[in-house]
Amino acid sequence: MHPFGLSRADDPAKAVAAHAQDPQLAFIAGGTDLIGLMKDRAALPDRLLDINGLPDMARIEVLPDGGLRIGALARMSDVAADAAVRGRFPVIAESLLFAASGQLRNMASMGGNIMQRTRCAYFRDEDDLPCNKRRPGSGCSALHGLNRNHAIFGWSDACVATHPSDVAVALAALDATVVVRGPAGERAIPFTDFHRLPGDTPERDTAVGRGDLIISIEVPACAEGRASHYLKIRDRQSYEFALVSAAAAVASDGRRIRSARLALGGVAHKPWRPRAAESALRGVSLEDRAALESAIATSFTDARPLEHNAFKIELAQRVAVRALQTAGARA
Ligand SMILES: Cc1cc2nc3c(=O)[nH]c(=O)nc-3n(C[C@H](O)[C@H](O)[C@H](O)COP(=O)(O)OP(=O)(O)OC[C@H]3O[C@@H](n4cnc5c(N)ncnc54)[C@H](O)[C@@H]3O)c2cc1C
Ligand code: SF4
Known part of the structure; x- marks a missing residue:
């Protein structure tokens, strides 16, 4: 294990400044991904800044318009159990409950979840096989190697990895935004722009850069929120990442779709929003399987x-x- 120093943050502005100034410093929340990456030598920070003591970042609030603000330090299990989340956006609660294990969900934060890195086995391999995400310029072992779990959309010759977060798929379907505090102040990043496609720089997963601290995730109210569902297919029924998943949310007139929101997981380097399908679904009957297909x-x-x-x-x-x-069927 790579040796590291540990300190604790109590002030967001100081945490942002410390991160901005020190390229060897990483934030740590639940540690459930970062420590694994350090054991696999895929992340080698010299210093960890524990952000769990930062104030007001674990709250889950209903916004005046009926949307939600979820603090970056809210634990996955708390969000999944929250009555407002379950009632207003079942797709969020379900995506969390199908993820990881009970113990992990108790530790893991929402900010850490959307920042988690790919489960591509070459990326996580201690033997340091060619991997552009782990070692830029070294090649991609998965492109012509074992790529059963990899992308079918948006990949490049530099990287064919998929993003592993379940709740990110639900948040992309709901057009959530990620509120980030950086050295230049606060900004809101639309969720669909938060994760990147690999292009020539697969070492960068997200729009977050040095000095950026995720403060919260905001989910706007929408007509489709209550009639929503997350379906995850995996090689075994528990404690496994998605092979393929879908987050769906529907507003309907009778059994006919008025508007649909859809995002797919396990198919791309980011949650994949099939926009053409969303348009084509308008007016289709939920009973008409052939038309849905x-x-x-x-x-x-x-x-x-x-x-x-x-x-x-x-x-x-x-x-x-x-x-x-x-x-x-929930509409
Ligand atoms: C065995 C196992 C199975 C799993 N199965 C699933 C699964 O099925 N589905 C799924 O979605 N996930 C799964 N996970 C992943 C798990 O959900 C993540 O590890 C967890 O959500 C990460 O949260 P954390 O708080 O522990 O993050 P940490 O490990 O503390 O941090 C992860 C990354 O996020 C950064 N970070 C954390 N908080 C912030 C912040 N506020 N601002 C900026 N950067 C931040 C850290 O610097 C680090 O780079 C699994 C993990 C394990 C170990
Ligand atoms: S798919 Fe991406 S993460 Fe996997 S080996 Fe290729 S470059 Fe590395």
Whole structure:
């Protein structure tokens, strides 16, 4: 294990300044991802700044418009159990309950969850195999290697990894924003811009940079929020990352879709929003499986499977249809 120093932050402004000035310093919240990365030597910070003592960052609040503000230090289990979250946005609660294990969810923070890094086995491998995300310029072992769990959308020759967070998929579907405090002050990042596609710089996962502290995640009120569902398919039924997942939220007139929100997990370097399908779903009956399938298919014309993951194209479409129908049944 890489040796490190540990200190505790009690003031957000000082935490931001310390992080901005010291490239060897990392924030630590629950530590459930960062410590694993340090053991795998995929992250080697010399200093950790424990942010758990920062004030007012663990609260879950209902906003005046009916939306939610979730503090970055709120624990996954607290958010999943919160009555306002469960009632207003079941898709958020479900995505959290299907993630990790009870013990992990008690430790893991929301900010840390959306910042977690890919589970690509080459990236996490202590043997330091070629991996552009771990060692820029070294190559991508997964591109022509074991890529069953990897991306079918938006990948580049430099990296074909997927993003592993479940709740990020729900937050992308709901058009949440991430409130970040940086050296130049506070800014709000739309969730769909928070995670990046790999391009030529897969070492950068998010829009967050040095000196940036995530303060909260805001979820706007929306007509589709209550009739929402998260469906996660994995190789075993518990304690496993998604092979493919879908977050769906629906507003309907009778059984006909008025508007649908959809995001897919396990298919790209970021939660994937199939916008063409969302448009094509308007006016479709939730009972008409064939029409739902053809609306969803409009977003799969540009899917690019790798050698071992072509099955994800059909699986993701089926998961999206089932998630929509379950969400719609709650309307
Ligand atoms: C065995 C196992 C199974 C898992 N299964 C799942 C799963 O099925 N689904 C899923 O979604 N997740 C899963 N996870 C991941 C887990 O949810 C994350 O490890 C956890 O959410 C990270 O939160 P944390 O508070 O522990 O973050 P930490 O480990 O403390 O930090 C993670 C990263 O976030 C940064 N960070 C933390 N807080 C902030 C902040 N406020 N501002 C800026 N940067 C910050 C840290 O610097 C670090 O880079 C699993 C993890 C393990 C170990
Ligand atoms: S897919 Fe990305 S994370 Fe995995 S080996 Fe390739 S560069 Fe590394």
